[in-house]
Structures are given as structure tokens and as C-alpha cells.
Amino acid sequence: MYKIEVLIATMHKENEKDIIILLDDMDINSDCVVVSQCNKEGVEKFNYKNYNVVCIYSKERGLSRSRNLALQYATADIVMIADDDVQYIDGYTEIVVATYRTYSKYDIITFKTRNNKKYLCNNKKINRISSRKITSSEITMKLSSVRGISFNVLFGTGSSCFLHGEENIFLNSCIRRKRKILYIPQTIAYSESASFVENKRPSTWFAGYNREYMIDQGALYYELSPFLFLPSMLQFVFRKYSLYKKNMNCLTVIYYMVLGVSKYKKILSNMSK
Secondary structure (H helix, E strand, O other): OOOEEEEEEEEOOOOHHHHHHHHHHHOOOOEEEEEEEOOOOEEEEEEEOOEEEEEEEEOOOOHHHHHHHHHHHOOOOEEEEEEOOOEEOOOHHHHHHHHHHHOOOOOEEEEEOOOOOOOOOOOEEOOOOHHHHOOHHHEEEEHHHHOOOOOOOOEOOOOOOEOOOHHHHHHHHHHHOOOOEEEEEEEOEEOOOHHHOOOOOOOOOOOOOOHHHHHHHHHHHHHHOOOOHHHHHHHHHHHOHHHHOOOOOHHHHHHHHHHHHHHHHHHHHHHHO
16 A cells, blocks of 8 residues: 655745644645745644644745755655645545556656646656646655655745746656656646635746746756757747747747856856856
């Protein structure tokens, strides 16, 4: 029997009561590790619906740092990456366990969690290209398969450098290390459930296809493929034209993305000194 843990990244929750409210909203029915970036440090353990909860309070900032910290404290056979705005369906643990029993050779299995996203209707092996379309809350993993692989702290919400793409970089790192990834068209959660509608918050990283987004996207493509980032950038420029054409033209997008590559190279150079 596989043991399941949900790894939750959240912010500004500083006590057990706040965490329990969050777990109620998310309909958690399994063990979990919660990392709350707030104004205190410490580790707290308690029971919730007879499940074990480990809560780490941290003064650090950045989503990738939260993900890495949660992985350090995780102990289950299978871990599920969670954003704090998802709501899990009844029986999600049974779905995940049954899937890993059926597809036991896979290290990572991704599921459906988004209301506003078009998903494939059939199973699909994930490669470097298709991994770029996966979001964090869709990811489940055998913990033993990802030990030693971490999220890049220069990317992700709350990073001082680039605000998105950390999950795609993580999956790309897994593929480089020969980990096998499978997509299954099975829903395990929703990200726009009724309990979040009233207080639906704006995105913490996406403010439209603007200058900052394009700079971040350029850096992301370079990190994913340092030798083939230019074709990736160009396909993005033409494929996404209808989404950004009101704000800028193709040459401006290319300029900002190249600027992002230069910015990332400079950061890496400074880190190596």
C-alpha cells in the first residue's frame, strides 16, 4: 500500500488554526506537509482528521524554496505537489494509488486539476517539450525517484529573479536524469472551486503578456535548453501572437526575451564567482 502526502506551499499562516482552515478549504484527506512562509520559524506537528500534518514555518521567500523544504520533510512513498488554491475531489488518494499500481514503472504521474485548461483525452508519455505545459498542482511523484532533484530557486513566485517556470525546470531536470513521466486524463482536484470564488485572489505572478513576463520566459527557455533556446523563443513568438499583439509586436517580444537570457546569464556568472 502506497503512503500519500500532499506537499502544500502557502503564506502568512502562523498557527495551527490557520492551517486547519486551509486544509478544510482544500478538502485534504491524507497526510500532508505544509510550508508557510511567514514571519516566524519553526516546525509544528498535529493530527487533522486522523491524518498527520507537519507544518514548517519559514521566513524565507520564494515558491521554489517552499517546494524544496516540503520535499526535505516528506516521508511518504508518493508526494503530490499542491498550490493552496486547489480543492481535491473525494477519493483522490485512491485514484493516485491505483494509478501508480497500474503504471508502476513511472516515477512521476501528472493528472488533471485545472477547470480552464484543455487536456488530452488519452494517456501520454511526457517528454521535454510536453513537460513545459504542466503546472505544479498536476504533479505527483515517487519520493524515492526525485531525491536529490530540487526546484530552481531563481524561478517561481516570490523569487527575486524570474516569477514562473519552476515546475517545468524541475520536470526537465527529472527527464535529464532518466525519470519516466506519464500523463493520465483523470481529475484529482480543481483550482477554481466554489469555495475559492468569493475571495478569488489575483495571480501572484501573471499580470498578462507584458515586458516582465517576456523577460522571464526568455530566461526559462534558456534554462530548459541552453543550446536550443532560440527556436523555442521563436515558436513562442509566433504561436502566442494573438495573446500579446495588443501590447507589443514580435520584435519587441524577441528583444525582451533576449534581455531575459542576458539577465539569467549574468546571474549565473555572478553565482560562479
